[in-house]
Amino acid sequence: MHFISTRDRNFRVELSRALLDGLAPDGGLYVPEVFPSFNVEDIPKGSGITEIARHLLEPFFEGDPLHASLEEICEETFGFEVPLVDVGRDTSVLELFHGPTAAFKDVGAGFLASCMSRLNKGAQRSRTVLVATSGDTGSAVAAAFHGKPNVDVVILYPKGKVSPRQEAQLTCWEGNVRTLRVRGVFDDCQRIVKEAFADEEWRNQMMLTSANSINIGRLLPQMTYYAASTLWYRERHGVSPNFVIPSGNLGNALACLYARECGVPIGDVVLAVNANQPVVHYLQSGEYKGFDTVGTLANAMDVGDPSNMERLRFLWPDVGRIREKISAHQVDDAAIEEAIREGNEKWGQVWDPHTACGVAVRERLESSHWVVVATAHPAKFETVVEPLIGKEVEVPEQLAELLGGSDHAVECGPTLDEVKSALG
Numbered sequence: 001m002h003f004i005s006t007r008d009r010n011f012r013v014e015l016s017r018a019l020l021d022g023l024a025p026d027g028g029l030y031v032p033e034v035f036p037s038f039n040v041e042d043i044p045k046g047s048g049i050t051e052i053a054r055h056l057l058e059p060f061f062e063g064d065p066l067h068a069s070l071e072e073i074c075e076e077t078f079g080f081e082v083p084l085v086d087v088g089r090d091t092s093v094l095e096l097f098h099g100p101t102a103a104f105k106d107v108g109a110g111f112l113a114s115c116m117s118r119l120n121k122g123a124q125r126s127r128t129v130l131v132a133t134s135g136d137t138g139s140a141v142a143a144a145f146h147g148k149p150n151v152d153v154v155i156l157y158p159k160g161k162v163s164p165r166q167e168a169q170l171t172c173w174e175g176n177v178r179t180l181r182v183r184g185v186f187d188d189c190q191r192i193v194k195e196a197f198a199d200e201e202w203r204n205q206m207m208l209t210s211a212n213s214i215n216i217g218r219l220l221p222q223m224t225y226y227a228a229s230t231l232w233y234r235e236r237h238g239v240s241p242n243f244v245i246p247s248g249n250l251g252n253a254l255a256c257l258y259a260r261e262c263g264v265p266i267g268d269v270v271l272a273v274n275a276n277q278p279v280v281h282y283l284q285s286g287e288y289k290g291f292d293t294v295g296t297l298a299n300a301m302d303v304g305d306p307s308n309m310e311r312l313r314f315l316w317p318d319v320g321r322i323r324e325k326i327s328a329h330q331v332d333d334a335a336i337e338e339a340i341r342e343g344n345e346k347w348g349q350v351w352d353p354h355t356a357c358g359v360a361v362r363e364r365l366e367s368s369h370w371v372v373v374a375t376a377h378p379a380k381f382e383t384v385v386e387p388l389i390g391k392e393v394e395v396p397e398q399l400a401e402l403l404g405g406s407d408h409a410v411e412c413g414p415t416l417d418e419v420k421s422a423l424g
């Protein structure tokens with residue numbers, strides 16, 4: 001199996017190279033050259049997600065040095081539950097928030113950590129994963145790579161621009177994870193990362209690599225929870241489910257579409273987006289353009305120019321085809337609040353603002369058999385959720401552990417030189 005660049009079909013690399021590169025050298029995104037066919041009949045009834053992951057991912061690993069470790073990688077990636085919970089009203093919820101940082105990004109980060117620590121085995125020096133974060137990605141990467149051999153992590157986050165709970169999850173690390181509190185905004189952190197990659201000497205010295213959301217290594221493991229939940233749903237209800245996916249950069253949605261292209265019997269795919277315009281505008285007008293980002297309650301979906309749009313348009317260059325494959329519904333902050341407020345009464349559940357977008361969209365859909373993808377635990381967004389439901393949200397154990405740690409971050413100014421000297 002090879003991966004090709006969205007900007008050059010003739011540029012082909014194997015899995016390991018695609019994972020380490022992140023972005024293809026021509027600036028395109030890596031995509032699978034073909035979609036291998038996945039046959040439901042090959043999966044024993046009652047299989048868990050690790051076994052399903054191994055079946056689905058096997059062809060993507062073919063011909064790659066990581067192939068020999070596929071089983072261990074799947075076990076490490078899914079070291080936590082991914083339950084599909086029936087909540088009534090012809091609806092189930094796929095809970096992707098039982099990982100270490102209580103959001104679905106733990107799946108992709110865990111897979112990358114598992115792969116990268118193996119790719120650098122036996123090397124003289126550790127690779128360094130450098131990440132700029134506006135909140136959630138950095139903690140998922142830190143939790144996933146912490147304690148893994150052969151890889152170090154450096155996280156840059158903007159001082160005073162993340163919530164107290166986000167900050168605790170970013171700063172509690174020691175050992176191979178170092179966190180820098182940058183006196184600046186998120187864009188400064190991102191600029192420093194770009195400058196670091198452009199600084200050839202330092203890049204080579206640190207063996208820099210990235211773990212950002214455009215890495216194909218995030219999409220591949222995400223496909224597996226769509227395959228698993230589809231099989232579980234069919235075992236329980238005898239029919240294939242449709243999915244509502246809260247979306248921003250479209251990584252989670254693309255993983256679902258890739259799984260369906262491989263033959264996983266997934267029904268309709270509906271994207272739930274917040275007040276940010278790009279996807280809905282594109283589907284309506286047929287013309288793609290990026291927008292300025294709008295801040296919303298579902299802030300992990302605040303994306304004005306989704307990077308995975310390039311993968312979507314590569315898959316189906318014709319917007320007419322895309323309209324046959326997906327639809328998208330917009331949910332404003334008032335509707336998010338209403339869904340959270342009504343969560344208990346209507347569903348007996350507490351939703352985080354992102355999942356609430358999905359639930360609000362589910363409520364608009366007539367047909368039956370929907371799975372709403374729950375992307376985060378409500379305890380991560382307690383400042384939004386608690387006033388709306390009038391009670392405290394219990395913090396899951398794994399999250400409480402991170403929140404109870406002490407602050408090991410080092411503060412520095414917003415330049416690459418200051419970052420270098422802070423790292424010593």
Ligand SMILES: *Cc1c(COP(=O)(O)O)cnc(C)c1O
Pocket residue numbers: 103104105136246247248249250251252253300301354375376
């Ligand atoms: C990142 C994130 C999303 C959006 O996922 P994309 O893959 O960027 O579309 C939704 N919900 C939560 C909680 C997230 O952290």
